[in-house]
Amino acid sequence: MAARSIETDVLVVGGGGAGFRAAIGAREKGATAVLLSKGPLARCGASPMAGADFTLDGRNLSQLGFAGDPNDSEEKVFNDIVTQGFFLNNQKLIEQYVRGAPDRLKELIDWRLKIVFSEERAIFTTGIGLMDVLLKRARTVGVDLLEDVMLIDLVVQRGMVTGALALDVRSGEFIHLAAKAVVMATGGWHNAFWPNTGMRDLSGEGMVIAHRAGAELGNMEFITFCCNVLLEPPNARGSIATYVLGMQAGHELTNNRGEAFLDQYDPYTVGVASGTEWNKSFISHATAKEVREGRGFSRGGIHFRRGDEPWEKYKAWCGILFPNWKYKSLDMTEIGRRLEANEPLEVGAVVEYFDGGIVIDDGFATAVPGLFAAGECTLGLFGANRVFSAITEMLVQGADAGRNAAEYARSAEIPAPDPDSLAEKQHKAERPLERSGGLRPAPVRRKIQEMAQTHLGPIRTEGELQSLLAEIQRVKREELPLLSPAAAGRSYNKEWVDALELENIAALLELAASSALQRTESRGVHYRADHPVTNNDEWLVESLVRKTDDGFALATRPVSTTSITPPAGTTPYLDMVKGMMERHSEIGGHH
Amino acid sequence: MAEKTITARVFRMDPAVDEESRYQEYRVPFEEGMSAMDVLDYIYQNLDGTLAYYDHAGCSLGICARCNCKVNGKATLFCQYLVSGDLTIDPISPSKVLKDLVCERKRENP
Ligand SMILES: Cc1cc2nc3c(=O)[nH]c(=O)nc-3n(C[C@H](O)[C@H](O)[C@H](O)COP(=O)(O)OP(=O)(O)OC[C@H]3O[C@@H](n4cnc5c(N)ncnc54)[C@H](O)[C@@H]3O)c2cc1C
Ligand code: FES
Numbered sequence: 001m002a003a004r005s006i007e008t009d010v011l012v013v014g015g016g017g018a019g020f021r022a023a024i025g026a027r028e029k030g031a032t033a034v035l036l037s038k039g040p041l042a043r044c045g046a047s048p049m050a051g052a053d054f055t056l057d058g059r060n061l062s063q064l065g066f067a068g069d070p071n072d073s074e075e076k077v078f079n080d081i082v083t084q085g086f087f088l089n090n091q092k093l094i095e096q097y098v099r100g101a102p103d104r105l106k107e108l109i110d111w112r113l114k115i116v117f118s119e120e121r122a123i124f125t126t127g128i129g130l131m132d133v134l135l136k137r138a139r140t141v142g143v144d145l146l147e148d149v150m151l152i153d154l155v156v157q158r159g160m161v162t163g164a165l166a167l168d169v170r171s172g173e174f175i176h177l178a179a180k181a182v183v184m185a186t187g188g189w190h191n192a193f194w195p196n197t198g199m200r201d202l203s204g205e206g207m208v209i210a211h212r213a214g215a216e217l218g219n220m221e222f223i224t225f226c227c228n229v230l231l232e233p234p235n236a237r238g239s240i241a242t243y244v245l246g247m248q249a250g251h252e253l254t255n256n257r258g259e260a261f262l263d264q265y266d267p268y269t270v271g272v273a274s275g276t277e278w279n280k281s282f283i284s285h286a287t288a289k290e291v292r293e294g295r296g297f298s299r300g301g302i303h304f305r306r307g308d309e310p311w312e313k314y315k316a317w318c319g320i321l322f323p324n325w326k327y328k329s330l331d332m333t334e335i336g337r338r339l340e341a342n343e344p345l346e347v348g349a350v351v352e353y354f355d356g357g358i359v360i361d362d363g364f365a366t367a368v369p370g371l372f373a374a375g376e377c378t379l380g381l382f383g384a385n386r387v388f389s390a391i392t393e394m395l396v397q398g399a400d401a402g403r404n405a406a407e408y409a410r411s412a413e414i415p416a417p418d419p420d421s422l423a424e425k426q427h428k429a430e431r432p433l434e435r436s437g438g439l440r441p442a443p444v445r446r447k448i449q450e451m452a453q454t455h456l457g458p459i460r461t462e463g464e465l466q467s468l469l470a471e472i473q474r475v476k477r478e479e480l481p482l483l484s485p486a487a488a489g490r491s492y493n494k495e496w497v498d499a500l501e502l503e504n505i506a507a508l509l510e511l512a513a514s515s516a517l518q519r520t521e522s523r524g525v526h527y528r529a530d531h532p533v534t535n536n537d538e539w540l541v542e543s544l545v546r547k548t549d550d551g552f553a554l555a556t557r558p559v560s561t562t563s564i565t566p567p568a569g570t571t572p573y574l575d576m577v578k579g580m581m582e583r584h585s586e587i588g589g590h591h
Numbered sequence: 592m593a594e595k596t597i598t599a600r601v602f603r604m605d606p607a608v609d610e611e612s613r614y615q616e617y618r619v620p621f622e623e624g625m626s627a628m629d630v631l632d633y634i635y636q637n638l639d640g641t642l643a644y645y646d647h648a649g650c651s652l653g654i655c656a657r658c659n660c661k662v663n664g665k666a667t668l669f670c671q672y673l674v675s676g677d678l679t680i681d682p683i684s685p686s687k688v689l690k691d692l693v694c695e696r697k698r699e700n701p
Pocket of ligand 2: 649650651652653654655656657658659668669670671
């Protein structure tokens with residue numbers, strides 16, 4: 001089938017906040033920019049799902065006229081991100097984050113973002129409001145926007161990026177893109193897990209494609225699970241509404257014996273974890289422990305109740321967070337009724353954010369000339385644990401990556417993408433369509449998603465990681481080559497898309513399980529029940545996966561530090577968690 | 592306890608090969624609080640992989656509107672329609688069907 005052809009200076013892959021901000025940045029530098037969005041414009045990826053908080057230091061926040069804490073400073077934020085990250089952060093990226101945040105907030109205000117409220121070091125807006133503002137700006141500056149278009153592969157010639165192959169999911173047509181520079185902004189790979197937080201488009205193609213092009217990936221074992229995510233009723237499964245509510249209004253969490261299981265932990269740790277975004281790592285860890293030890297409920301979760309919190313307080317928070325009893329557009333009336341009656345809701349630890357990703361330098365360039373990356377798909381900013389805002393991350397990184405990609409595109413001599421290479425990639429992508437009588441992708445996907453949830457969740461062991469790895473390798477060998485869509489046509493052939501995605505999901509699970517197996521310590525969101533100690537003597541290193549001729553090889557590299565030198569020594573995991581909490585500056589708020 | 596099931600009557604048409612649309616019926620296990628999207632997910636994942644509905648992306652939270660459709664004759668969103676019993680599912684504009692429940696959209700750019 002004939003393919004459409006498009007030429008651009010900068011190709012941005014991903015229609016979340018990082019992708020939009022990168023495309024705007026490239027356009028503002030005078031480059032032409034095309035943005036591929038796999039799903040609906042400004043309504044796909046994690047960005048519109050976010051609450052959303054945008055963090056920056058309170059002093060800059062108060063100078064911008066918000067209720068920030070003037071005693072805060074860029075240094076304090078830097079310090080807190082390092083300790084929250086268990087020293088595994090790339091400190092150069094934190095500097096870029098802290099420095100870039102005020103300008104990003106200023107421009108959002110200029111672009112008329114609606115801010116709901118602010119606190120010590122954050123403003124709160126909505127993911128939808130934010131995406132609407134970015135979409136409008138992208139249209140104003142003239143970014144070419146392609147919706148329902150999925151990147152299939154990059155074309156690399158003489159070691160540099162020259163273009164890409166994409167698929168129009170609706171028509172089933174291929175698109176050939178000639179691009180001088182590419183910014184990967186494809187977010188996480190939530191779809192490798194079941195349940196997940198709801199985005200159907202996030203299967204991690206960007207990371208796998210960048211890896212295939214020659215970029216390294218790192219810290220793939222660090223996966224953040226959000227606690228208190230609804231596991232029922234079915235229409236609300238994966239919604240973080242209860243997480244958001246619980247953080248503001250409090251909650252009681254019980255196991256299947258009716259025990260308030262957080263009571264067994266250090267009260268200081270529980271206190272910090274209940275009132276700040278430390279909850280994601282700590283409460284998810286505690287939840288996973290209950291469920292793994294047989295004290296959970298049928299859907300793999302625990303019970304969330306209002307408990308002793310007065311209904312009046314709860315109702316007031318519901319009024320702010322769920323106007324008209326809607327969260328986004330999800331009808332919350334039945335959930336509200338159950339909260340008022342103090343009936344339990346089953347909630348659990350569900351995959352939310354990927355701390356690892358594509359290795360980039362502090363200009364957001366990968367080792368492959370012409371290939372840049374920004375936002376959640378990158379490695380390094382938050383180290384082993386994220387408490388500060390990923391919304392700020394996607395915007396500060398997107399802006400710089402887009403600008404740097406435009407500059408590279410202007411100066412570089414880039415040949416047109418090789419038609420033979422495009423044809424070969426096209427042929428490879430069509431393979432599932434040519435097979436018949438094979439295997440359907442959806443059941444294969446569900447099986448590995450459920451296994452990923454139990455074996456690569458907040459708590460891991462060597463045995464479980466080994467069995468996950470063995471299963472993924474078996475699926476790669478025996479099942480992926482047989483995947484074939486039952487429908488013959490190309491237009492909106494979802495099983496075709498699923499077959500292509502499943503290859504990425506399997507690849508990423510293999511890399512992540514291998515990295516988790518290699519890291520024989522516990523740090524941040526990676527807890528090894530068989531190695532329950534944070535080991536700064538041996539493991540203060542980023543895990544890397546490099547492409548080799550026959551697959552990949554694991555490696556490590558020291559963390560990049562600028563002003564904070566991590567301490568040596570080994571510390572039991574929960575003591576380390578508490579120690580990291582205690583090193584927080586005196587600035588209050590949720591971060 | 593015997594599992595309760597419901598019948599979903601689903602509009603099917605691939606304009607590339609079909610002259611006319613038809614309805615196909617599927618039996619789906621019923622769960623209290625399930626949405627029409629949950630019904631389609633069940634069919635697609637367990638019974639019939641040829642069924643097309645906007646599923647490769649989308650929010651399940653009622654914010655992207657790509658799952659707009661008709662259930663029992665009324666315009667709604669798959670992901671926000673709460674199922675209580677048997678149901679009939681149609682595309683939002685039957686004359687603009689790309690495939691089954693997915694309709695054509697105008698492209699804004701190249
Ligand atoms: C439910 C939820 C709530 C959250 N709430 C908050 C919050 O309140 N505060 C906060 O700071 N962080 C929050 N986070 C995290 C934060 O939202 C994300 O880290 C951030 O939005 C990521 O932005 P991004 O642009 O890097 O990626 P995304 O927004 O995920 O966008 C990725 C984009 O890439 C596209 N894409 C993927 N593959 C392809 C392909 N092959 N071809 C073309 N396009 C592709 C996707 O369709 C999507 O458009 C939340 C996350 C979730 C899941
Ligand atoms: S899936 Fe987005 S509105 Fe239904």
